[in-house]
Amino acid sequence: xxxxxxxxxxxxxxxxxxxxxxxxxxxxxxxxxxxxxxxxxxxxxxxxxxxxxxxxxxxxxxxxxxxxxxxxxxxxxxxxxxxxxxxxxxxxxxxxxxxxxxxxxxxxxxxxxxxxxxxxxxxxxxxxxxxxxxxxxxxxxxxxxxxxxxxxxxxxxxxxxxxxxxxxxxxxxxxxxxxxxxxxxxxxxxxxxxxxxxxxxxxxxxxxxxxxxxxxxxxxxxxxxxxxxxxxxxxxxxxxxxxxxxxxxxxxxxxxxxxxxxxxxxxxxxxxxxxxxxxxxxxxxxxxxxxxxxxxxxxxxxxxxxxxxxxxxxxxxxxxxxxxxxxxxxxxxxxxxxxxxxxxxxxxxxxxxxxxxxxxxxxxxxxxxxxxxxxxxxxxxxxxxxxxxxxxxxxxxxxxxxxxxxxxxxxxxxxxxxxxxxxxxx
Numbered sequence: 001x002x003x004x005x006x007x008x009x010x011x012x013x014x015x016x017x018x019x020x021x022x023x024x025x026x027x028x029x030x031x032x033x034x035x036x037x038x039x040x041x042x043x044x045x046x047x048x049x050x051x052x053x054x055x056x057x058x059x060x061x062x063x064x065x066x067x068x069x070x071x072x073x074x075x076x077x078x079x080x081x082x083x084x085x086x087x088x089x090x091x092x093x094x095x096x097x098x099x100x101x102x103x104x105x106x107x108x109x110x111x112x113x114x115x116x117x118x119x120x121x122x123x124x125x126x127x128x129x130x131x132x133x134x135x136x137x138x139x140x141x142x143x144x145x146x147x148x149x150x151x152x153x154x155x156x157x158x159x160x161x162x163x164x165x166x167x168x169x170x171x172x173x174x175x176x177x178x179x180x181x182x183x184x185x186x187x188x189x190x191x192x193x194x195x196x197x198x199x200x201x202x203x204x205x206x207x208x209x210x211x212x213x214x215x216x217x218x219x220x221x222x223x224x225x226x227x228x229x230x231x232x233x234x235x236x237x238x239x240x241x242x243x244x245x246x247x248x249x250x251x252x253x254x255x256x257x258x259x260x261x262x263x264x265x266x267x268x269x270x271x272x273x274x275x276x277x278x279x280x281x282x283x284x285x286x287x288x289x290x291x292x293x294x295x296x297x298x299x300x301x302x303x304x305x306x307x308x309x310x311x312x313x314x315x316x317x318x319x320x321x322x323x324x325x326x327x328x329x330x331x332x333x334x335x336x337x338x339x340x341x342x343x344x345x346x347x348x349x350x351x352x353x354x355x356x357x358x359x360x361x362x363x364x365x366x367x368x369x370x371x372x373x374x375x376x377x378x379x380x381x382x383x384x385x386x387x388x389x390x391x392x393x394x395x396x397x398x399x400x401x402x403x404x405x406x407x408x409x410x411x412x413x414x415x416x417x418x419x420x421x422x423x424x425x426x
Contacts, residue, residue: 002084002086003047004016004019004027004029004042004044004086006018006019010031010042010083010088010090011079011081011083011090013033013034013035013036014031014032014033014034014040014042014079014090015031015032015034016029016030016031016042017029017030017031017032017039018030020041022046023046024046024048024049025045025046025049025055026043026044026045026046026049026059027043027044027046028041028042028043028044029041029042029043029044030042030093031090033078033090038093039093040078040090040091040092040093041090041091041092041093041094042088042089042090043088043089043091044086044087044088045059045086045087047086050085050086050087056087058161058162059087059089059161060080060087061160061161061163062089062159062160062161062163063077063080063089064080065128065133065160065163065165066091066160066163068131068133068165069124069127069128069131069133069160070127070131071123071124071127071128071157073120073121073123073124073127073154073155073156073157074124074127074128074156074157074160075091075092075094075144075156075157075158076091076092077089077090077091078090078091078092094144094146094156095146095147096144096145096146096147097144097145098140098141098142098143098144098145098158099117099140099141099143099144099145100139100140100141102140102145103140103211103212107215108212108213108214108215108243109212109213111213111246111280111281111282112280112282113153114209114212114213114276114280115276115277115280115282116153116155117143117145117153117155117212118205118208118209118212118272118273118276119273119274119276119277120153120154120155121138121143121155121157121205121269121273122205122269122270122272122273123269123273124155124156124157125157125198125201125202125205125269126268126269126270128201129198129201129268129269132165132166133160133163133164133165133166134163134164134165134166134196134197134198134200134201135157135160135162135163135201136162136163136164136190136196136200136201137159137161137162137163137182137185138157138185138201138204138205138208139182139184139185139204139208140208140211142157142158142159143155143156143157143158144156144157144158164196166197183221183224183227184207184217184219184227185203185204185207185208186200186203186204186227187199187200187203187204188203188228188231188232188260189262191224191227191228191231192228197262198268198269199262199265199266199267201269202257202265202266202269202272203257203258203265205257205269205272206254206257206258206265206272207219207258209253209254209257209276210237210239210254210258213239213243213246213250214239214242214243214246216242218236218237218254218258219231219234231260232260236254236255236258238251239251239254247279247280247281249278249279249280249281250276250279250280252279253275253276253279256275257272
């Protein structure tokens with residue numbers, strides 16, 4: 001078994017370029033893929049541990065478990081095999097940095113950034129849990145923040161080396177009673193080396209969110225035993241007591257996410273992610289990334305969220321969160337009433353205007369004049385002060401008599417509103 005070296009041909013299409021990192025368990029190399037005309041990552045097991053069947057099986061499990069998930073938020077596996085007696089995994093090359101580096105630069109992250117990171121992790125875990133895969137090692141160094149341009153956050157989940165499968169071929173070769181994972185993010189059942197399910201991954205998301213928002217670990221211990229005691233006996237810390245700017249709703253969220261009793265925790269990754277947005281007072285953004293292929297979150301192939309009450313096996317509280325704040329039906333009824341009232345006002349106004357314009361006829365006979373005088377006193381007064389136009393030859397032949405009678409009405413104030421700019425009848 002030869003050590004990997006620059007220029008080594010791993011497969012007919014993949015050639016090593018340079019070593020990026022290495023340790024006691026193995027090394028990570030940058031390589032060129034001639035067939036795809038791109039660069040890829042190649043992982044090797046160290047020769048010192050390659051003789052261990054358990055480690056070799058765990059290495060193979062990493063490739064198989066990640067390939068089974070098939071999520072855009074999980075690192076893509078391209079190939080797996082053995083070259084010159086040395087197992088290898090070929091995977092996509094990611095540009096960016098892991099979450100651990102981000103925390104070193106800024107100990108506490110803004111709530112909006114935390115909600116986005118955890119929300120996308122929930123998408124990856126929701127798909128993994130659907131396929132019966134438990135990650136069991138959620139931690140900042142296994143979370144990669146990809147550089148996709150435009151300052152957009154796109155998360156990829158790495159390292160399925162200690163993953164466990166609940167259905168299908170059993171990829172888990174871990175001995176009974178073995179403790180696998182990173183202790184600070186382990187659920188109580190993991191610390192006790194007991195039976196675990198998908199809610200152990202959700203516990204880890206609760207611990208991760210607490211740490212990203214407060215800059216501190218919620219549970220501490222110098223050993224597995226002291227850490228287990230802190231988790232089971234010590235009261236859970238209150239996030240808002242450490243960071244007063246955090247809303248009290250996040251205190252309740254953390255208490256539920258890290259409840260000792262699994263039945264009292266969030267029961268699905270989607271429920272946890274959407275509840276975090278609500279607790280932090282942020283809009284739900286589970287389907288921001290159009291490239292996500294998770295049908296329940298993007299609406300492809302389904303007209304309702306995956307954990308709507310009609311879908312068995314998933315909680316409904318997250319679906320209720322989204323619908324409780326929807327005010328559209330009430331707004332539509334209010335708008336309809338306002339439109340109806342406006343139309344009614346227009347119709348009544350038209351009727352009133354038409355009535356006023358038709359009530360006093362332009363030419364009124366002596367017999368028809370009295371009724372309008374009783375109903376419209378303001379309109380009848382000027383008609384009394386101004387005599388009606390001549391209707392006979394005898395009246396037209398007496399102009400001298402009519403002039404004195406006209407002079408008196410002109411002096412009265414009632415004639416001014418009829419024609420303020422002069423006598424328009426001439």
